[in-house]
Amino acid sequence: MNADVLKGGFANAPVDAAHAFRAAMNVMARPGTVETLEGVEPPAPMSIAAGTLILTLCDPDTPLHLAGDWDCQEVRDWVAFHIGAPIVGATHAMFAVGNWNALAPLNRFAIGTPEYPDRSATLIVEREALVAAGATLRGPGIKETAEMALPETEAFQMNALLFPLGLDFFFTSGDQVSALPRTTKVEAA
Amino acid sequence: MYVAVKGGERAIDNAHAWLAEERRGDLNVAELSVAQIREQLSLAVNRVMAEGSLYDPDLAALAIKQARGDMIEAIFLIRAYRTTLPRFGASAPVETADMACDRRISATFKDAPGGQVLGPTFDYTHRLLDFALVAEGEASAVERGEARAEPTPHITEFLNKEGLIQTEVDSEDVPGDLTREPLELPANRPLRLQALTRGDEGFVLSMAYSTQRGYARNHAFVGELRIGKVPVEMEIPELGFAIEVGEIELTECETVNQFQGSKTEPPQFTRGYGLVFGQSERKAISMALVDRALRWEELGEDNLGAPAQDEEFVLYHSDNIQATGFLEHIKLPHYVDFQSELELIRKLRREAMENTMPVQEAAE
Amino acid sequence: MSDYNFAYLDEQTKRMIRRAILKGLAIPGYQVPFASREMPMPYGWGTGGVQVSAATLTPEDTLKVIDQGADDTTNAVSIRKFFEKTASVDTTEETAQASVIQTRHRIPEEDLREDQILVYQVPIPEPLRFLEPSEIETRKMHSLEEYGLMHVKLYEDIAKHGAIATSYAYPVKVEGRYVMDPSPIPKFDNPKMEMAAIQLFGAGREQRIYALPPYCQVVSLDFEDFPFEASKADHPCDMCGATDSYLDEVIMDDAGNRMFVCSDTDYCASRRKAGHVGAQAAAASAALKETAA
Numbered sequence: 001m002n003a004d005v006l007k008g009g010f011a012n013a014p015v016d017a018a019h020a021f022r023a024a025m026n027v028m029a030r031p032g033t034v035e036t037l038e039g040v041e042p043p044a045p046m047s048i049a050a051g052t053l054i055l056t057l058c059d060p061d062t063p064l065h066l067a068g069d070w071d072c073q074e075v076r077d078w079v080a081f082h083i084g085a086p087i088v089g090a091t092h093a094m095f096a097v098g099n100w101n102a103l104a105p106l107n108r109f110a111i112g113t114p115e116y117p118d119r120s121a122t123l124i125v126e127r128e129a130l131v132a133a134g135a136t137l138r139g140p141g142i143k144e145t146a147e148m149a150l151p152e153t154e155a156f157q158m159n160a161l162l163f164p165l166g167l168d169f170f171f172t173s174g175d176q177v178s179a180l181p182r183t184t185k186v187e188a189a
Numbered sequence: 190m191y192v193a194v195k196g197g198e199r200a201i202d203n204a205h206a207w208l209a210e211e212r213r214g215d216l217n218v219a220e221l222s223v224a225q226i227r228e229q230l231s232l233a234v235n236r237v238m239a240e241g242s243l244y245d246p247d248l249a250a251l252a253i254k255q256a257r258g259d260m261i262e263a264i265f266l267i268r269a270y271r272t273t274l275p276r277f278g279a280s281a282p283v284e285t286a287d288m289a290c291d292r293r294i295s296a297t298f299k300d301a302p303g304g305q306v307l308g309p310t311f312d313y314t315h316r317l318l319d320f321a322l323v324a325e326g327e328a329s330a331v332e333r334g335e336a337r338a339e340p341t342p343h344i345t346e347f348l349n350k351e352g353l354i355q356t357e358v359d360s361e362d363v364p365g366d367l368t369r370e371p372l373e374l375p376a377n378r379p380l381r382l383q384a385l386t387r388g389d390e391g392f393v394l395s396m397a398y399s400t401q402r403g404y405a406r407n408h409a410f411v412g413e414l415r416i417g418k419v420p421v422e423m424e425i426p427e428l429g430f431a432i433e434v435g436e437i438e439l440t441e442c443e444t445v446n447q448f449q450g451s452k453t454e455p456p457q458f459t460r461g462y463g464l465v466f467g468q469s470e471r472k473a474i475s476m477a478l479v480d481r482a483l484r485w486e487e488l489g490e491d492n493l494g495a496p497a498q499d500e501e502f503v504l505y506h507s508d509n510i511q512a513t514g515f516l517e518h519i520k521l522p523h524y525v526d527f528q529s530e531l532e533l534i535r536k537l538r539r540e541a542m543e544n545t546m547p548v549q550e551a552a553e
Numbered sequence: 554m555s556d557y558n559f560a561y562l563d564e565q566t567k568r569m570i571r572r573a574i575l576k577g578l579a580i581p582g583y584q585v586p587f588a589s590r591e592m593p594m595p596y597g598w599g600t601g602g603v604q605v606s607a608a609t610l611t612p613e614d615t616l617k618v619i620d621q622g623a624d625d626t627t628n629a630v631s632i633r634k635f636f637e638k639t640a641s642v643d644t645t646e647e648t649a650q651a652s653v654i655q656t657r658h659r660i661p662e663e664d665l666r667e668d669q670i671l672v673y674q675v676p677i678p679e680p681l682r683f684l685e686p687s688e689i690e691t692r693k694m695h696s697l698e699e700y701g702l703m704h705v706k707l708y709e710d711i712a713k714h715g716a717i718a719t720s721y722a723y724p725v726k727v728e729g730r731y732v733m734d735p736s737p738i739p740k741f742d743n744p745k746m747e748m749a750a751i752q753l754f755g756a757g758r759e760q761r762i763y764a765l766p767p768y769c770q771v772v773s774l775d776f777e778d779f780p781f782e783a784s785k786a787d788h789p790c791d792m793c794g795a796t797d798s799y800l801d802e803v804i805m806d807d808a809g810n811r812m813f814v815c816s817d818t819d820y821c822a823s824r825r826k827a828g829h830v831g832a833q834a835a836a837a838s839a840a841l842k843e844t845a846a
Contacts, residue, residue, distance in 0.1 A: 141766035514596030
């Protein structure tokens with residue numbers, strides 16, 4: 001094991017995680033808003049925001065899927081040391097992290113059951129940048145409309161049709177985070 | 190003139206001070222030590238450990254002292270403490286066949302290997318107040334036999350050899366944990382047994398009693414009841430083998446129940462199972478009866494609509510900490526809700542009066 | 554400080570609660586099961602709200618705790634003290650100053666802002682529970698969006714009483730999908746639930762968390778010919794003269810004379826501070842002047 005994996009965790013876990021969760025909750029409750037999410041330094045290619053998010057939400061109880069380039073030894077070692085989440089394939093994941101292409105196809109992920117729609121995966125989509133312009137968003141958490149640049153629109157429209165089942169998304173880039181729950185209705189720009 | 194009630198904080202502090210004074214009682218009477226409670230009220234300690242789900246006689250004794258003898262309050266103290274403890278791992282399953290039995294009886298066989306050991310039981314005492322105890326006299330030392338060194342086989346195993354009793358299949362599955370996962374229904378037997386062993390003794394007793402009186406009657410024989418200490422071992426990954434981390438006292442009860450057989454199973458006996466911390470035999474027997482009643486579906490029996498057969502009913506109402514909290518919360522202010530009810534009932538009465546008035550006038 | 558972790562709960566428990574909160578926000582009105590912990594206060598006394606608050610608070614937060622709208626009720630005092638001790642947060646009685654508000658049975662009168670969070674203590678989270686005691690059945694009903702039983706109950710009320718005989722914990726439908734229990738707030742508060750703040754609901758004993766994101770559609774169930782009505786005592790506050798606030802009725806003397814005062818103590822106090830005077834307060838100050846003269 002590389003000594004670097006021992007680094008990059010929270011300096012003060014209870015307080016850092018509390019701040020991180022508030023940012024995560026705020027963006028999930030208000031699709032389209034962007035917040036800063038920091039506190040940890042994960043190995044490349046994982047962003048600070050994605051690393052902070054999984055350190056805040058994941059533990060040995062949450063199977064995690066690493067997609068594409070994110071499934072590398074450095075990330076695996078870092079996850080094993082700091083989080084202890086079992087690394088699994090897409091179908092068994094509660095959380096998944098990777099870029100949009102690596103996460104596709106989305107229908108591999110759990111969307112919940114009619115009696116337990118919460119048993120669905122949360123996808124952390126790593127992006128080049130988070131831009132509050134582009135597709136129009138409507139739905140809970142949005143007063144009238146919001147805007148967000150999305151990797152595509154159709155996948156999110158299909159996902160919203162599954163409601164109350166479906167996937168929930170975080171978008172991360174550097175130390176920035178935004179989110180799109182299954183309730184958001186997306187319209188192309 | 191109305192002044193809004195202020196001073197909740199002072200009232201709470203004063204109430205706590207008064208409570209502490211009442212707990213101590215008359216200062217001219219010597220204070221109870223935790224060790225005295227642990228040694229001399231050991232069955233109370235056992236109950237607190239069982240329903241508190243924490244095996245620690247000293248802490249249970251402390252809880253009883255702090256709770257002024259209120260058992261549910263003491264159990265609550267232990268539960269609230271327990272949730273703050275870190276988990277280092279899970280022990281290996283204890284082997285009750287290896288138990289050093291202080292007591293071991295069977296109602297199904299007159300004698301069996303290992304013998305009948307009456308042990309320290311109230312069973313054949315005459316319930317006459319012993320005024321000699323008022324004098325705080327020391328009990329004289331009693332003669333002790335040697336505890337059996339070799340394992341004591343389970344009585345039901347003798348029936349199993351003949352195929353007369355249903356085999357309980359070992360499972361490799363990791364059992365769920367009621368204290369770490371939300372209860373999901375239908376539950377399975379491990380979760381039911383967890384709920385029963387930490388459930389309120391009075392509740393489990395009443396449920397068991399109801400099955401004896403005909404609500405899902407399934408006549409139970411006490412195949413075996415044993416009380417004694419068993420070693421607890423834990424697998425240490427760094428060592429690669431299990432080491433003994435301590436010893437706990439347990440009460441285990443296996444009942445032998447009638448079973449008519451089904452399309453797939455020949456007639457055979459079935460079991461109910463009870464396992465409780467400490468010497469808690471009333472609880473262990475009750476648990477075995479309720480466990481058996483809850484197995485109706487798995488054994489292909491009819492659902493008679495009896496309370497003890499209703500898994501959801503039993504599991505949701507067996508926990509006395511949940512029950513007492515919710516019951517007692519109605520002491521909290523509800524005046525906002527009551528106000529809305531007041532307004533509603535006034536409105537409904539007004540409307541009812543308006544509707545009936547003309548009739549009354551006509552009658553006059 | 555104490556030997557306990559920040560905000561009492563251990564980090565693994567907080568993560569579990571935080572995951573439930575996020576799913577709750579993503580599925581508004583749906584009750585997410587969570588492994589509620591035993592807290593050092595009894596079940597039924599706000600353990601769900603306390604766990605949600607503990608998983609939400611940061612050291613920079615300012616916490617307000619109300620019970621029946623009041624900051625000084627004994628259980629509100631007890632919960633506020635718990636967080637002062639375990640999370641070292643600042644506390645306040647002023648609604649506008651609070652970033653997190655934990656409540657039992659009321660929504661503050663003052664409109665909440667986007668930067669505020671309202672945490673409800675919930676005794677029975679299942680709106681269908683009083684109609685169907687079995688959890689297996691009610692879960693099925695939610696999954697099938699089968700809410701006929703609820704409408705039948707409300708309609709029977711109308712047939713019997715000429716009105717819907719539910720005055721608090723009045724059921725709502727969220728985003729046209731889940732029927733939700735708003736906790737035992739008076740139905741007067743129901744329309745406030747479409748608000749700018751995040752609303753989180755915690756039911757400890759029943760092991761459920763649910764949530765409403767800001768500006769979420771929350772509709773009180775009703776019928777076209779019997780529309781929902783957010784009622785309160787038809788009276789102004791005797792202390793501050795407010796006509797728009799929910800009122801408590803206080804019995805004044807042995808003759809049963811009564812007065813009406815705001816249940817939201819901070820709202821009433823800030824109005825009086827701003828110079829608003831209700832009937833009883835005016836009479837009292839007049840009497841005082843007379844005695845002085």
